Amino acid sequence: MTTTHVVATAAGDARITWHKAAKARLVFALGHGAGGGIEARDLQALAGTLPALGVSVALVEQPWRVAGKKVAPAPKTLDTGWRGVWPALTEPGLPVVAGGRSAGARVACRLATELGAHAVLALSFPLHPPGRPEKSRADELLGAGVPTLVVQGGNDPFGRPGEFPAGKYELVEVPFGDHSFAVPKRADIGQDEALRVITDGVGRWAAGLG
Numbered sequence: 703m704t705t706t707h708v709v710a711t712a713a714g715d716a717r718i719t720w721h722k723a724a725k726a727r728l729v730f731a732l733g734h735g736a737g738g739g740i741e742a743r744d745l746q747a748l749a750g751t752l753p754a755l756g757v758s759v760a761l762v763e764q765p766w767r768v769a770g771k772k773v774a775p776a777p778k779t780l781d782t783g784w785r786g787v788w789p790a791l792t793e794p795g796l797p798v799v800a801g802g803r804s805a806g807a808r809v810a811c812r813l814a815t816e817l818g819a820h821a822v823l824a825l826s827f828p829l830h831p832p833g834r835p836e837k838s839r840a841d842e843l844l845g846a847g848v849p850t851l852v853v854q855g856g857n858d859p860f861g862r863p864g865e866f867p868a869g870k871y872e873l874v875e876v877p878f879g880d881h882s883f884a885v886p887k888r889a890d891i892g893q894d895e896a897l898r899v900i901t902d903g904v905g906r907w908a909a910g911l912g
Contacts, residue, residue: 711786713779714765718790721761723753728908729798730823731760731791733784733806736774739767742803743893744825744853744883744900751901757908758794762787762802774805777812784809788817799911804828804860804881808842815847821911822850823904824871826881829861844869851907853900855879874903 706719719740730752734740740761749759764783766775774780784800791798800810801823814822830837843850843866850871854863856878863875876899878889885896 707790708768709787709790711765711783713775713783713786715768716765716783716787717763717768718787719749719761719763721749721753721759723756723758725756726753726758726794726796727756728820728911729758729760729791729794729796730908731762731787731798731800731810732823732825733762733764733802733809734767735802735804735806735826737804738882739763742882743897744803747897747901748904751905752908755905755908758796760791762791762806764806777805777808780805780809781813784813785817797911799823799908801825808839811842811846811850815845819848821848822846823907824850824852825900826855826858826883827852827861828881829865832859835865840867840869843871846871849911851904853903855881855883872907874899874907876900 703722709716732745752759797820799821800814800819802810803825807824807827810822852871852873855876858881860881876883876896878885879896
């Protein structure tokens with residue numbers, strides 16, 4: 703069952719699209735990146751598969767996307783929007799896993815402890831700007847303070863799996879995947895198989911969350 707509703711925040715109106723499980727035990731709240739919305743292939747794949755595993759998925763659109771703007775605001779404004787939707791995400795009374803892709807993953811990591819997230823799912827975490835490994839954002843990831851799963855493309859220019867520092871998190875690599883988990887036609891796996899790596903990895907991790 704899919705439902706959508708608008709939530710007023712101090713940064714403007716956000717929007718939540720719920721993909722609810724029949725007998726949910728967890729909620730995965732997933733935000734989008736700075737360059738796209740909830741139509742991203744990984745977010746849609748998870749929304750299509752997790753409800754069957756007892757996990758409701760809430761796809762969160764930040765106010766700037768709802769307003770039709772094309773450029774994401776500063777991180778503090780993204781944080782304000784995420785704080786504003788959090789009460790609606792916790793309303794079902796279930797543990798909430800905060801997450802998202804790229805910029806959405808950063809928001810989830812930054813606010814996980816403050817908001818009482820059960821865990822964090824970081825899809826395509828932008829460890830650094832492309833070609834600028836010295837501009838590391840590892841402190842955000844390592845500071846999440848809750849169980850964390852990173853799902854990263856093997857060829858992500860924002861940080862390949864081998865670039866990630868040691869820490870208390872798990873990492874699933876999507877072979878050949880770029881920042882949007884697209885795989886080239888010459889790759890040893892197809893696009894559908896790459897998405898299954900994501901959904902299977904997240905599904906196994908979700909099953910282990912208490």
